[in-house]
Amino acid sequence: MWSTPHGGDRWRTSGCPLHTVQLVQNEAMYIVLGAADPAQEGTGSREGISLLRTDASGTPADGTEVLDRATLAGALRRIEEAEHPRWVWDRTRDWYPELLAAGVAVERCHDLTLCSAILRSSEFTAGTGYAANAERPVMDDPPPLQALPALPAAPDQDALFDDPAGPSGADLAAATDLLEELRRQLEAVRQSTHPGRLSLLLAAESAGALIAAEMQHAGVPWSTDVHEAVLEEYLGARPAGYQRPEKLEALAAELRAVLGAPALNPDSPQELMRALHRAGIEVKTTRSWELQQVHHPAVAPLLRYKKLSRLHTANGWAWLDAWVDGGRFRPEYVVGGVVSGRWASRGGGALQIPRQIRSAARADRGWKLIVADAAQLEPRVLVALAQDSTMAAAARGKDLYAGIAAQGFGGGDRAKAKGALLGAIYGATTGESGRLLPELTRTYPRAVGYVEAAAKEGARGGVVTTRLGRSCPPPSERWRQAQHTTSAEEQRRADALARSRGRFTRNFVVQGSAADWAACWLAELRRRLRAMPAQPEGRPELVFFLHDEVMVHAPEEAVPAVVEAVEASAAAAKELLFGRIPVEFPVSVAVVDSYDQAK
DNA sequence: ACCTTAGGCGCG
DNA sequence: AAAGCGCGCCTAAGGT
Numbered sequence A: 001m002w003s004t005p006h007g008g009d010r011w012r013t014s015g016c017p018l019h020t021v022q023l024v025q026n027e028a029m030y031i032v033l034g035a036a037d038p039a040q041e042g043t044g045s046r047e048g049i050s051l052l053r054t055d056a057s058g059t060p061a062d063g064t065e066v067l068d069r070a071t072l073a074g075a076l077r078r079i080e081e082a083e084h085p086r087w088v089w090d091r092t093r094d095w096y097p098e099l100l101a102a103g104v105a106v107e108r109c110h111d112l113t114l115c116s117a118i119l120r121s122s123e124f125t126a127g128t129g130y131a132a133n134a135e136r137p138v139m140d141d142p143p144p145l146q147a148l149p150a151l152p153a154a155p156d157q158d159a160l161f162d163d164p165a166g167p168s169g170a171d172l173a174a175a176t177d178l179l180e181e182l183r184r185q186l187e188a189v190r191q192s193t194h195p196g197r198l199s200l201l202l203a204a205e206s207a208g209a210l211i212a213a214e215m216q217h218a219g220v221p222w223s224t225d226v227h228e229a230v231l232e233e234y235l236g237a238r239p240a241g242y243q244r245p246e247k248l249e250a251l252a253a254e255l256r257a258v259l260g261a262p263a264l265n266p267d268s269p270q271e272l273m274r275a276l277h278r279a280g281i282e283v284k285t286t287r288s289w290e291l292q293q294v295h296h297p298a299v300a301p302l303l304r305y306k307k308l309s310r311l312h313t314a315n316g317w318a319w320l321d322a323w324v325d326g327g328r329f330r331p332e333y334v335v336g337g338v339v340s341g342r343w344a345s346r347g348g349g350a351l352q353i354p355r356q357i358r359s360a361a362r363a364d365r366g367w368k369l370i371v372a373d374a375a376q377l378e379p380r381v382l383v384a385l386a387q388d389s390t391m392a393a394a395a396r397g398k399d400l401y402a403g404i405a406a407q408g409f410g411g412g413d414r415a416k417a418k419g420a421l422l423g424a425i426y427g428a429t430t431g432e433s434g435r436l437l438p439e440l441t442r443t444y445p446r447a448v449g450y451v452e453a454a455a456k457e458g459a460r461g462g463v464v465t466t467r468l469g470r471s472c473p474p475p476s477e478r479w480r481q482a483q484h485t486t487s488a489e490e491q492r493r494a495d496a497l498a499r500s501r502g503r504f505t506r507n508f509v510v511q512g513s514a515a516d517w518a519a520c521w522l523a524e525l526r527r528r529l530r531a532m533p534a535q536p537e538g539r540p541e542l543v544f545f546l547h548d549e550v551m552v553h554a555p556e557e558a559v560p561a562v563v564e565a566v567e568a569s570a571a572a573a574k575e576l577l578f579g580r581i582p583v584e585f586p587v588s589v590a591v592v593d594s595y596d597q598a599k
Numbered sequence B: 001a002c003c004t005t006a007g008g009c010g011c012g
Numbered sequence C: 001a002a003a004g005c006g007c008g009c010c011t012a013a014g015g016t
Helices: A069-083 A092-101 A112-121 A175-191 A195-218 A224-235 A246-259 A269-278 A299-315 A317-323 A355-360 A377-386 A389-394 A400-406 A414-426 A431-443 A445-459 A477-483 A488-531 A556-578
Strands: A030-035 A049-054 A065-067 A086-089 A108-111 A332-334 A344-346 A367-374 A541-545 A549-555 A587-592
Touching (some): A049 A175, A086 A175, A092 A195, A108 A195, A112 A195, A195 A488, A195 A541, A224 A355, A246 A269, A246 A299, A299 A317, A367 A556, A377 A389, A377 A400, A377 A445, A377 A488, A377 A556, A389 A400, A414 A445, A445 A488, A477 A488, A488 A541, A549 A556
Parallel strands (some): A030 A086, A086 A108
Antiparallel strands (some): A332 A344, A367 A587, A541 A549
16 A cells, blocks of 8 residues: 555655666766876877776776877777776767767766756755865856857768867866766765765766757758748748748738738837727737737737748748758757756757647658657656645546546536646646635645645745756845845835745746656667667667657657657656656657657 | 847747 | 746847
């Protein structure tokens, strides 16, 4: 029986069966890659790559080896095949794209920069002194995204390591320094309050860095023809230069006529607002949802214009020119780009591919897309975190919200159940979900209590932590200053700031733990895909990942095995995070020719 | 001529 | 049907 009437750790969540899943392999040998250390090697050359072997505790196994840049890729391939090490480097994104371009893939790594960021802020390592010692130039935060030059659609990867100004060039850290940092990190994990969870998180994060580079290398198979056909259908023929497409211009003309504003530029919110007011349409903003409430002949063409204009500017011909090359869409994924552990992206809007154009993402002939997403991931993660037995019972089926409604919540209305639960996770205060919160709290005190506690901790300036140990940033100095004030006016501002931070931390524990789960899912799936035998056409490849959704491009013969791997990996991720608990994390899997056919 | 911010909207 | 979380990217608008 997994449910006991009161208190304590009611579910057995310890004893993650790490041996069943090889995400974390402690027996793996580490090989540190960095610059040859001039002091030790006496070469004085920064061109050489130094390679240090260590055992699983970070103790050097034998002497260093210095590799020539020109022969590096070949040497790494041989070592990878013979020794299956865990490669250690400062930043995966500095090494791996070039290795992939040279045809070298590695099984696993330890990304010192990403792991450093986690360990520095994690509450689990607060007592280890790691944070105080980690302030070293090589482990500094990556520069802000705006400071980085935008990448072209397909980075020129012809020449391996021949760019002296490249990231693995002159600023490469000495391997001996990196080894020292690795040992500090391993020690921090050992001394932490949850070594098992943290080592899992570091392994998953590092695997994510490998996967991000591999996905950018592979790209999403993308049909320019299909995309252009969609654009022509919605917008008309491709315009010359920077003109509006035909159908967009026609809508603009209609709008000008209906509003009696012959010079109106509908792209200008200010002009649009004035024209709407002159026509007697009293809106406070020009947002679509507000316009939808209004009955006026201008509304329909305006909404249509906005929709098409969005398609044209965000994912039109210019987007195709910039981001699709050689039949592949190659966005850049930024692992560690979101504090919650989600990935960010840069270029091409990879996290916002609109439904309108998803038909252009299509499998090669003889191949399929396997599109899988975790059903209602965040609510299920909350159930597991909070160990809410009542809600777990509602989560037995495939549809958690229907299960909650079936337990009588909201008068059995599924939409109300969904709204209330998501509202609790996001911190809604008004509207229907706000009104339903008391009932939700009465019915599921543990689940609601869990996010309420996180909100309370954040509002008082505290830090909260995900299941595997990723902690949110502390409040800024300005936030803390604002909290003790005397004037009533400033106190209201301070309270608003406190509530805002509360909503952030409330959501952080759920979104971040869901990201923990997804990272393990993805890493385990990659491991299983790599273990599959190659088909004559090639082997399955991960081509896309979006928070709780993955896409695999695979030869048809491999499809059943891929589907099985997707599902097994989801089950494995659950056990890795929570052990054997009575909560399922079902994935819905679609085998399709194009992305739009999936849900 | 550039850079930043705001409004708006796409995705989860 | 929309407020409450996390993002990126577009244009217009308001700076310097």
